[in-house]
Amino acid sequence: MFAVTAAALLVAMCLAMCRALLGPTAYDRVLALNNIGTKTVVLLAVLGFLNGRPHFLDLAIAYALINFIGTIAVLKYIEYGDLGAGSRPGRETN
Amino acid sequence: MVAEVVAWALLMAGAFFLVTGALGMVRLPDVFTRMHAAGMTDTMGAGLILAGMCVYSGANFETVRLLLILGFLWFTSPIATHATAKAALSGGVRPFTLAGDGSGDGRTAEREGGAPS
Amino acid sequence: MTSNRAVWLWAILVAIWLLLSEQTQHLELLFILFGLTTCTVAVRVCVRMGVVDRESVPVHLAGRAVLYTPWLIWEVFKSNLRVARIILAPRIRVDPSIVHFRASQRTDLGRFIYANSITLTPGTVTTGIVADDLEVHAIVQTEIDGSEENDMNRRVTALEGEREG
Structure with a gap:
């Protein structure tokens, strides 16, 4: 059953990849990439169960953290053109 | 045995929501509506699949890890979505509307939006 | 109040450490000490940064x-x-x-x-x-x-x- 789930995940990732390639705006691509990252987390967990190696779950936890930080960093870069924006006084970040 | 059947059902339901969400990513007209589809994948797709694996593995340390992943996804997904929406709005993307009543005229406005793509 | 929340944060971190290190069968003293030390240092840094409050640790x-x-x-x-x-x-x-x-x-x-x-x-x-x-x-x-x-x-x-x- 995990093989079926992994196949569904791969299909969904392909569809999201289509969106990332089609665009049209940068935000569509970021959204698609974030989505692919979420699916990667689940895929890592499913693969761990599929191969009987539950230690893949640790990788999934780490990837979930990295994925979130990465998305926020890319969005911040697109919005401000500067990853350090807001950490300096006198600049509004909200 | 019962646990396996329940796990099967949860995994398949999760896979259904995942593929549906991904399909929505392709079919829906603009970035804001696509966010709803992406949120679907993050919440129900991932949630049901991880819940199915929890049921399959029973009560052990794998379940703790799965619940940690699940909790983390459910906490971060809305924040990432919100950040995307806010960046898109301030980047000049106007939401697609049916009427095109000044609040944006759909795809053309979205293509001409100030975002680098 | 802050100290109370710091204790909660420390307890949560220790619990996560113990759960993720799968140390129930044979509790290794060295591992537990590592975990306790790490959690204590982390909580100490958080308290010094002033980020332990109602919003970050909403127990x-x-x-x-x-x-x-x-x-x-x-x-x-x-x-x-x-x-x-x-x-x-x-x-x-x-x-x-x-x-x-x-x-x-x-x-x-x-x-x-x-x-x-x-x-x-x-x-x-x-x-x-x-x-x-x-x-x-x-x-x-x-x-x-x-x-x-x-x-x-x-x-x-x-x-x-x-x-x-």
Whole structure:
């Protein structure tokens, strides 16, 4: 059953990849990439169960953290053109 | 045995929501509506699949890890979505509307939006 | 109050350490010591940075969150089915629009929970908050009559509790 789930995940990732390639705006691509990252987390967990190696779950936890930080960093870069924006006084970040 | 059947059902339901969400990513007209589809994948797709694996593995340390992943996804997904929406709005993307009543005229406005793509 | 929260944070970190290191059969003293030291240092740094407060360690919500979470999951499930129906229809029929909701929570943490709950349910995405005014993008305007959001608003306010923040 995990093989079926992994196949569904791969299909969904392909569809999201289509969106990332089609665009049209940068935000569509970021959204698609974030989505692919979420699916990667689940895929890592499913693969761990599929191969009987539950230690893949640790990788999934780490990837979930990295994925979130990465998305926020890319969005911040697109919005401000500067990853350090807001950490300096006198600049509004909200 | 019962646990396996329940796990099967949860995994398949999760896979259904995942593929549906991904399909929505392709079919829906603009970035804001696509966010709803992406949120679907993050919440129900991932949630049901991880819940199915929890049921399959029973009560052990794998379940703790799965619940940690699940909790983390459910906490971060809305924040990432919100950040995307806010960046898109301030980047000049106007939401697609049916009427095109000044609040944006759909795809053309979205293509001409100030975002680098 | 801060010290109390610091103790809670430390306890949570130690619990996560113990659960993730799978050390139940034979508790290795060295591993436990590593964990305790790391957690203590981390909590000490957090306290010195001044980030241990009501918002970062909201343990006062834990009891009521147990009641709120199942309701939220049920709401998420219902709205997922709704959005799935829209996506799987032969012709995409969306009527997106921006609507505004008023949040009745007193604290920023309460508004944060409300906005995140709205975003977590597919079909509605919070795009901005100014004071207590939430700007929400809805995928189908006609289905948003405000009753569900009012219900959620009421529940989040109840989750926030009576004590003054």
